[in-house]
Amino acid sequence: MSIGFKSMNMIDSQTLIDLCPDPIIGVDAKGMINLFNTAAERLLGYDSAQVVGALHIAEIYTSFEHAKEIKRLMDSDEYGERGFIEGYETVLKSKWGREIPIRLSASLLEEDHGVAGSVGFFHDMTDRKRLEEKLKKQSITDELTGLYNQRHFYGVLSVEMDRAERYQTPLSLVCVDLDNLKQVNDQLGHLEGDRILRDVSRALQESCRSVDVCFRYGGDEFMVLLPQTDCIESAQLAERIRRRFNEICSYSVDLGNSVIINASLSLGVTDTLGDEDVDHFIQRADLAMYEAKNAGGNRTMMIKRQVADKVEAEM
Structure with missing residues (x-):
């Protein structure tokens, strides 16, 4: 997709989200997915219409406990300031059950009445992990x-x-x-x-x-x-x-x-x-x-x- 410089001010936020090469997934306060961009569709195999408003975030992690651990980390300052994670390596589960290594950066979204949800940026680490494994095998x-x-x-x-x-x-x-x-x-x-x-x-x-x-x-x-x-x-x-x-x-x-x-x-x-x-x-x-x-x-x-x-x- 190509966009000229003169039209940049006309791009809406959804278009920018879909242009992002990394998956972006947002959830509401209850953990239901409300944002699922094109890159997320390619990585996980879901159509956005299948997941937005219909799929809980725990279903793309390996377990509900896994999703709770991500939430706990966001509430702590172990991977950045409270309410924010940067560079946390974990795995997601695709539509077909394949585990995909990713690096996660995410932030809580807050409103006057409290937390409204969160948004996460997921970088696919498959190629890097494959290379690391190859280099490790060669070294031993x-x-x-x-x-x-x-x-x-x-x-x-x-x-x-x-x-x-x-x-x-x-x-x-x-x-x-x-x-x-x-x-x-x-x-x-x-x-x-x-x-x-x-x-x-x-x-x-x-x-x-x-x-x-x-x-x-x-x-x-x-x-x-x-x-x-x-x-x-x-x-x-x-x-x-x-x-x-x-x-x-x-x-x-x-x-x-x-x-x-x-x-x-x-x-x-x-x-x-x-x-x-x-x-x-x-x-x-x-x-x-x-x-x-x-x-x-x-x-x-x-x-x-x-x-x-x-x-x-x-x-």
Whole structure:
């Protein structure tokens, strides 16, 4: 819609409201919608004739309690002066039930006898939230394997150790190392090495439960966190990972002159109740993994918490 400069003084308030690119929604003192501009129609899917005088504002929020919370904030000074909200992030519910993230600025409308209603300006945050989510995912994800990265590992580990200590439930850690990756890279090239790293990722994701969290810790080392799982159960899962990798990547290359490269996994397992230093927990899993590697690789070893005995899992 285009309006010439000379006609600006002829524009009525309703036209200006409809020209606004952001949704504008007004309500009376009882919360019934009495203003619903064109942008609000586009965002929420309602025709203004369907809502003006017919729909309570609570019906475009996620619940009546949600709408009451907005009213409470407007009566306080938490998001600006009393009777006004600026930049409050929340969600609206469309005609089809889809939740839409928005940033709300709103003001009470007062008359001599008291509050006559309110008017709100709703900025659609969908694209911004989608971009934020994409950037967040990129910051915590390893690009090659699609698993979480080391940075995210320490954040999740801290939370899970606190939970294990609070509820006295076991938390297990599986340290996974790829045997002979250097030889693959040196003899066959890094592209082939990268393919095998992706095979490890696939074996982890196909073998682990939905509650388990997998990470590429760095290089050819991976970590798996298993909440509410003791060492014995975790060693069994580690063995599933090892066997699944061997199925996916049955990799044995004879380079001649009796030089053979076998790609396999060495896995170390330990558990904790969260009542120890994070580094000690990781070092114990790392030590178990090196025990598996030193024993020839392609196996799982575990070291239980506060127990010095090393146990080789059944193969």
